[in-house]
Amino acid sequence: MDARDVIKIGMSAERRLVVPPERTVGHFVPDMPMVYATPMMILEMELASADAIKSCLEPGWITVGTEVDIRHLAATPVGALVRTTARVIAVERRIIRFEVEAFDDKRRIGEGRHARGLVNVEAFTKRLGAG
Template sequence: EMASGDAIRAALRPGWVTVGTEVDIRHLAAALVGATVRTTAKVVAVERRVIRFEVEAFEGTRKLGEGRHARGLINVESFNKRLAGTSGQAH
């Protein structure tokens, strides 16, 4: 999730953030505590306000995990207004 968020942060317009909405990861191998792990995130689709990624994690050349991840685009100001409008209401 962090690799995906970091990968697109600089491309977002001011006032916009992304939040994780889906994670589908397969763990293939373990890494030792303190090991350097390299992660990659590749954008494979943009669907309205959802950005989909293929992700991988490596220790050296050994693949530790792979999968898919999705992040939703959120306009912070609109999101905060919507939340403020629902505070105090019963759900």
């Protein structure tokens, strides 16, 4: 499968999340504040990116995260609504590049770029020795 045949620049998706305690840095690291953790924000950015293109993928194909260049700009407390967006900005044969952002109700809390690689699940599983 060649991503250039099915994925178009501008495709996008959005996710919303009310920050739960288990997605805070304080949940993972004792004595740290109970604010939205950077890795959790990045996870939502990756999931939004995958959502933006998953309907275009042929059966047996998925995307996996391959690059992350993210800035976490502001702290967000438990209970706040976070909106995460992803938009395709470039498409190569096997790599799709995204611009990603995250917002709480007051401001932009994260921004950056993310890339996902196009993978055939059967071939991938065989390479891992799990199939």
